[in-house]
Amino acid sequence: MARAEPLNIVSEAWPPYIYEEAGSLKGVDYDVTNRVLGQLGYEARWQLLPWRRALHDTANGSADAILDISPNPERLQQYIFPHEPLSRSESVLFYRIDRPHRFTGLQDLRGLKIGVSAGYVYGNPEFMHADYFSREPAASTEASLLMLMHERVDMVIMNKRAGQFTLRQLGLERQVTHHPLVVSSGALFLAFHRSPDMAALAKRFSSGLSTFKRSSEYLQILQRYGLTEL
Structure with a gap:
């Protein structure tokens, strides 16, 4: 099998979306993102950071993407947002x-x-x-x-x-x-570093996420965290 391509993703601990428990990461958006990226042939490498640091590292390319970010005019210039949101x-x-x-x-x-x-x-x-x-x-x-x-x-x-x-x-x-x-209130996204490669991945991720949301596995993840109203 082909080796999965690594992708460095940062975020701040923010349960129930992403957090650490007993030495392992978990969370509804963490699980969904891992699953969709895996289907696209990527292995996510995660790091939890203070939010300001996560924003900075993604903007300058030290990280490839940042989890659970909301768009505003400034951020739309700094990062690439997929069309499909993860959560609200x-x-x-x-x-x-x-x-x-x-x-x-x-x-x-x-x-x-x-x-x-x-x-x-x-x-x-x-x-x-x-x-x-x-x-x-x-x-x-x-x-x-x-x-x-x-x-x-x-x-x-x-x-x-x-x-x-x-x-x-x-x-x-x-x-x-x-x-x-x-x-x-607003939508939460996996936003990517602004580069041509990440722009192409953002489109693929958006399409894959949209498809995954119609699956029974997506509903199972929501139920795992008591978020079936999403």
């Missing part, structure tokens, strides 16, 4: 149950400190540019939630599924909850 992300506000804050719209955040993930782009321009509350960056989802528990921030914005998963890991699911109102 919904960002909500988490808060301590014993320190609730009203939230029916962004104006309710006036004067508050909101924890954010460093280097993340939330697909809500008003949230990103508003000057009536402060945005306090943290290095990871876990770090953001610990900032919340230590009262360094009033609320934390993060992907709903990632927040719920991390709360269970930290044993904080009875102390922290989230508002139902979605602040931003």
Whole structure:
């Protein structure tokens, strides 16, 4: 058999999409990406990095692709995005149950400190540019939630599924909850370094992913992580 071509992929640990457990990587988008790339004749080599580093390494070609990135005008110039997304992300506000804050719209955040993930782009321009509350960056989802528990921030914005998963890991699911109102949402992609070879692969990956999503194996992966609503 022909030897699979290696492909270096980076991301940040972001359960249930990609994370490490008992020394092995797993996650819904990790599993799907591995399967589709394998069908295309590629062997994915994975590295978990801080998000800013993952962005930098993919932009300069140290890595071939970055997992679970959302597009914006700047990123569309830096990376090659396939047509087909892997998942969708919904960002909500988490808060301590014993320190609730009203939230029916962004104006309710006036004067508050909101924890954010460093280097993340939330697909809500008003949230990103508003000057009536402060945005306090943290290095990871876990770090953001610990900032919340230590009262360094009033609320934390993060992907709903990632927040719920991390709360269970930290044993904080009875102390922290989230508002139902979605602040931003958008598609998540495997984006590639901007080069002719990667542009061709992005097209093949998009087609392969679209086909794989119609398979029973794709549904089995979703069920494995309790994400059948995708």
